[in-house]
Amino acid sequence: MTTILIVDDNPDICELFTTFLTLAGFSTLSAPGGEECLELLKKNHPDLILLDIMMEPMDGWQTLTLIKNHPESKDIPVMMVTGKAIMDSEQQKYSGKFEIYLMKPVTPTQLKETIEDILKSQ
Amino acid sequence: MEKKKILVVEDEFVTAAALRLCLEGMGCAVVGTADTGERAVKAAAEYKPDLILMDIILKGEMSGITAADIIRHQYDIPIIYFTGQSDEATINRALESEPFGYIVKPFEEKNLKSSIMMALYKHSIDLKLKASEERYRTIAELSDDGIFIIANDYSVAYANGSAVRILNRKPTEIIDKSLNDLVPEEMFRQIRTVIDEVHATNKSKQIRQEYRFGGCQLWFDTAAIPLTTADDSIWQVMMIIHDITDQVMLEEKMAREGITQLEKNMEQFQYLNDQIRNPLQVITGLTMLEKGPYQEKILEQAAMIDNLVSKLDMGWYNSEKVRNFLLRHYRHDGKIDNEAETLGVPGQNREVMIP
Numbered sequence: 018m019t020t021i022l023i024v025d026d027n028p029d030i031c032e033l034f035t036t037f038l039t040l041a042g043f044s045t046l047s048a049p050g051g052e053e054c055l056e057l058l059k060k061n062h063p064d065l066i067l068l069d070i071m072m073e074p075m076d077g078w079q080t081l082t083l084i085k086n087h088p089e090s091k092d093i094p095v096m097m098v099t100g101k102a103i104m105d106s107e108q109q110k111y112s113g114k115f116e117i118y119l120m121k122p123v124t125p126t127q128l129k130e131t132i133e134d135i136l137k138s139q
Numbered sequence: 140m141e142k143k144k145i146l147v148v149e150d151e152f153v154t155a156a157a158l159r160l161c162l163e164g165m166g167c168a169v170v171g172t173a174d175t176g177e178r179a180v181k182a183a184a185e186y187k188p189d190l191i192l193m194d195i196i197l198k199g200e201m202s203g204i205t206a207a208d209i210i211r212h213q214y215d216i217p218i219i220y221f222t223g224q225s226d227e228a229t230i231n232r233a234l235e236s237e238p239f240g241y242i243v244k245p246f247e248e249k250n251l252k253s254s255i256m257m258a259l260y261k262h263s264i265d266l267k268l269k270a271s272e273e274r275y276r277t278i279a280e281l282s283d284d285g286i287f288i289i290a291n292d293y294s295v296a297y298a299n300g301s302a303v304r305i306l307n308r309k310p311t312e313i314i315d316k317s318l319n320d321l322v323p324e325e326m327f328r329q330i331r332t333v334i335d336e337v338h339a340t341n342k343s344k345q346i347r348q349e350y351r352f353g354g355c356q357l358w359f360d361t362a363a364i365p366l367t368t369a370d371d372s373i374w375q376v377m378m379i380i381h382d383i384t385d386q387v388m389l390e391e392k393m394a395r396e397g398i399t400q401l402e403k404n405m406e407q408f409q410y411l412n413d414q415i416r417n418p419l420q421v422i423t424g425l426t427m428l429e430k431g432p433y434q435e436k437i438l439e440q441a442a443m444i445d446n447l448v449s450k451l452d453m454g455w456y457n458s459e460k461v462r463n464f465l466l467r468h469y470r471h472d473g474k475i476d477n478e479a480e481t482l483g484v485p486g487q488n489r490e491v492m493i494p
Contacts, residue, residue, distance in 0.1 A: 027417045027421075029417070030417055030420055030421060033420065033421055033424040033428075034424075036424075036428060037424065040428075070413075071410065071413040099413065100412060100413035100414070100415065100416025100417055100419075100420070101409055101410070101412060101416075102409065120416070121419065121420040122416060122419045122423040122424065122441065122445060123420065124423070124427060125427060
């Protein structure tokens with residue numbers, strides 16, 4: 018079964034995305050922050066990560082960099098799901114490290130299809 | 140009318156006595172007589188007469204003309220010469236000491252009276268003129284604005300205290316010197332252009348200009364006013380210079396700070412947008428899961444909120460364009476450039492991708 022890791026500091030978002038993805042037939046894991054995400058990745062190897070950007074103390078970009086720096090997790094595709102507009106400079110700086118970004122709010126269909134597209138292209 | 144005090148300087152006793160009688164007959168007070176130049180100077184100091192009748196040829200070392208010179212400079216008392224001599228050399232020498240009248244002996248009472256009245260009148264006018272000139276000079280000197288009068292050869296005919304301070308030189312190094320030698324070439328060219336235009340049009344001109352002088356960047360509001368003599372033979376330009384450097388610097392600083400504040404506000408919007416989109420995500424997500432009767436309506440409303448939030452994103456995007464424009468517009472030196480790079484938001488080439 019395909020496992021998706023949801024990283025978001027808003028517990029309601031975690032819960033919602035878990036429901037979306039469970040209904041779409043995915044297995045899910047969730048982490049309320051960057052550090053917890055990295056901790057989880059030590060024992061788990063999800064097929065894809067949904068990553069929020071505006072998080073404290075470790076933000077999404079820092080988390081992304083650490084994920085991609087670690088040999089065990091660097092192959093996992095990452096999708097940025099954010100409420101903040103992404104600047105061109107951010108896009109350039111982290112290009113190649115993440116697959117795509119989606120602006121909240123996303124629909125269940127949008128989320129499902131985007132994930133499937135990414136997994137297919139892997 | 141108050142009795143006019145008159146000093147008679149005459150070395151011939153008889154003439155002096157006759158003069159006294161004549162003057163007293165006219166209603167004047169003869170406050171004293173002196174028979175030498177030296178005594179005349181002393182008496183002038185002691186009696187402060189309103190007028191002095193002075194014989195040019197006197198006993199003793201000092202001539203009447205020399206005595207008159209001293210008295211005029213020290214006490215500003217009008218003097219009428221009277222003399223038996225009327226040769227041209229003597230008259231010329233006497234005229235050089237700017238007398239208020241010149242009477243040739245023997246005098247007639249009528250001539251004497253009209254000469255005295257003319258001299259007193261002329262002197263009172265002179266005093267008023269001097270007071271008026273002194274008043275305007277004081278106003279000019281005390282002005283915080285620099286006042287220059289520039290002659291048609293670009294030499295400085297007058298510079299008040301503030302003008303002297305602007306040039307940072309001694310007054311003697313400024314007056315009658317060409318502006319070309321007093322300010323940098325570029326600044327001279329700027330000023331010359333203004334002076335030439337004012338002269339050509341014979342109209343006043345107001346300009347705000349930036350100058351580089353003494354390693355400083357200065358901003359002056361300058362009023363250039365044409366001055367001409369009655370027959371237009373001589374022209375000068377008066378330049379009243381108001382230093383607005385501090386004001387301009389403050390405006391620039393405020394513009395810079397305004398831009399910085401704009402950036403900060405926009406950054407806060409970015410954070411806020413993220414905060415707004417999270418509950419929006421939950422609302423729309425739950426609505427779609429629930430599939431209730433109001434789903435469509437709720438999603439429609441949520442879309443409106445999302446649209447507003449996206450407009451704020453767009454505002455941030457547009458604010459960069461505005462900021463770049465302002466920076467280009469207000470860029471006078473390198474300082475603002477550096478500041479722009481510390482405006483806080485990561486990346487210099489800021490662009491927002493609008494989904």
